[in-house]
Amino acid sequence: xxxxxxxxxxxxxxxxxxxxxxxxxxxxxxxxxxxxxxxxxxxxxxxxxxxxxxxxxxxxxxxxxxxxxxxxxxxxxxxxxxxxxxxxxxxxxxxxxxxxxxxxxxxxxxxxxxxxxxxxxxxxxxxxxxxxxxxxxxxxxxxxxxxxxxxxxxxxxxxxxxxxxxxxxxxxxxxxxxxxxxxxxxxxxxxxxxxxxxxxxxxxx
Amino acid sequence: xxxxxxxxxxxxxxxxxxxxxxxxxxxxxxxxxxxxxxxxxxxxxxxxxxxxxxxxxxxxxxxxxxxxxxxxxxxxxxxxxxxxxxxxxxxxxxxxxxxxxxxxxxxxxxxxxxxxxxxxxxxxxxxxxxxxxxxxxxxxxxxxxxxxxxxxxxxxxxxxxxxxxxxxxxxxxxxxxxxxxxxxxxxxxxxxxxxxxxxxxxxxx
Numbered sequence: 001x002x003x004x005x006x007x008x009x010x011x012x013x014x015x016x017x018x019x020x021x022x023x024x025x026x027x028x029x030x031x032x033x034x035x036x037x038x039x040x041x042x043x044x045x046x047x048x049x050x051x052x053x054x055x056x057x058x059x060x061x062x063x064x065x066x067x068x069x070x071x072x073x074x075x076x077x078x079x080x081x082x083x084x085x086x087x088x089x090x091x092x093x094x095x096x097x098x099x100x101x102x103x104x105x106x107x108x109x110x111x112x113x114x115x116x117x118x119x120x121x122x123x124x125x126x127x128x129x130x131x132x133x134x135x136x137x138x139x140x141x142x143x144x145x146x147x148x149x150x151x152x153x154x155x156x157x158x159x160x161x162x163x164x165x166x167x168x169x170x171x172x173x174x175x176x177x178x179x180x181x182x183x184x185x186x187x188x189x190x191x192x193x194x195x196x197x198x199x200x201x202x203x204x205x
Numbered sequence: 206x207x208x209x210x211x212x213x214x215x216x217x218x219x220x221x222x223x224x225x226x227x228x229x230x231x232x233x234x235x236x237x238x239x240x241x242x243x244x245x246x247x248x249x250x251x252x253x254x255x256x257x258x259x260x261x262x263x264x265x266x267x268x269x270x271x272x273x274x275x276x277x278x279x280x281x282x283x284x285x286x287x288x289x290x291x292x293x294x295x296x297x298x299x300x301x302x303x304x305x306x307x308x309x310x311x312x313x314x315x316x317x318x319x320x321x322x323x324x325x326x327x328x329x330x331x332x333x334x335x336x337x338x339x340x341x342x343x344x345x346x347x348x349x350x351x352x353x354x355x356x357x358x359x360x361x362x363x364x365x366x367x368x369x370x371x372x373x374x375x376x377x378x379x380x381x382x383x384x385x386x387x388x389x390x391x392x393x394x395x396x397x398x399x400x401x402x403x404x405x406x407x408x409x410x
Contacts, residue, residue, distance in 0.1 A: 016255050021259075047220060057229055061226070061304070
């Protein structure tokens with residue numbers, strides 16, 4: 001009986017650890033950090049990957065502007081200080097997900113190298129996988145897509161400090177994965193990521 | 206072949222939702238919020254429950270001072286404002302875990318009713334389960350345990366605004382579960398929580 005089992009059987013190795021949770025889930029936790037210009041296709045890749053992982057029985061969770069800027073970071077603006085704090089908090093939340101055994105798909109422009117490197121160090125210091133995925137795309141291509149009409153507003157001066165227009169995007173120097181979303185097929189991009197996840201033993205073949 | 210399957214088979218119902226993730230995990234996401242005095246036994250119950258859930262194949266994740274105060278909330282102190290922001294952020298993180306399909310075991314003194322109620326509203330507005338677990342214990346019993354030596358320091362005036370000594374603990378008026386940790390067996394407390402999780406369909410029998 002489940003009731004009996006729950007109280008009479010005990011784990012004997014102390015607290016439940018990340019390894020215990022990963023065993024239940026059948027895969028390892030990791031943060032996949034998608035960085036790139038607005039309109040570069042970060043979310044498109046993350047969504048496609050999420051669906052593919054789901055079909056493989058892998059639990060991933062997407063962190064993006066929708067569930068973060070309106071939630072945990074709703075008291076942050078867009079000053080340099082607040083942008084750094086924005087990424088710091090997202091990095092900490094991603095790390096909690098890795099610790100829970102889930103694969104965090106964190107998709108943010110995150111234009112500053114120092115901020116991203118801090119998130120990487122946070123993970124690596126804890127022995128956690130951090131995979132930086134540079135969703136590279138020419139400004140021209142991203143601007144021509146302009147899915148949210150933001151480039152148009154930035155060009156018109158209605159949005160200030162817009163990445164790629166009047167604020168810099170600092171490209172990763174050594175990303176684990178460098179995608180070219182203006183030249184590659186989506187399926188190919190997803191395969192490239194899955195290959196690395198297998199290579200690192202995060203998911204099984 | 207796994208490689209082929211990943212690109213050629215697609216989910217056709219749009220984005221992956223919480224329901225998709227819960228199906229993979231075999232249980233629903235929920236926040237179990239443990240509140241009570243320092244030394245009341247919140248962590249003891251949460252750890253025991255975590256182990257029991259693990260044996261049932263249920264993925265839960267404990268949020269507590271150790272992984273929150275040193276991480277996402279490391280830039281917060283103990284002023285009234287910072288305490289409220291502390292609980293707000295923990296509530297938002299808990300909600301993200303629920304959305305991922307995981308059971309969040311959030312264990313914090315969280316002495317103010319208004320702060321806890323805000324976390325409840327956050328969950329309920331999103332159609333998510335929030336279960337408040339009042340780990341009730343007399344101040345005398347908690348103080349006599351004093352596992353971290355904090356009451357001693359508070360009595361000596363070395364810690365100010367300590368809950369139960371010179372700062373109030375506002376007991377929940379309608380907690381989903383009211384434990385009496387100075388009178389109940391640990392196994393009984395865990396069974397009480399499991400019974401409610403089954404009753405609400407969060408876990409199966």
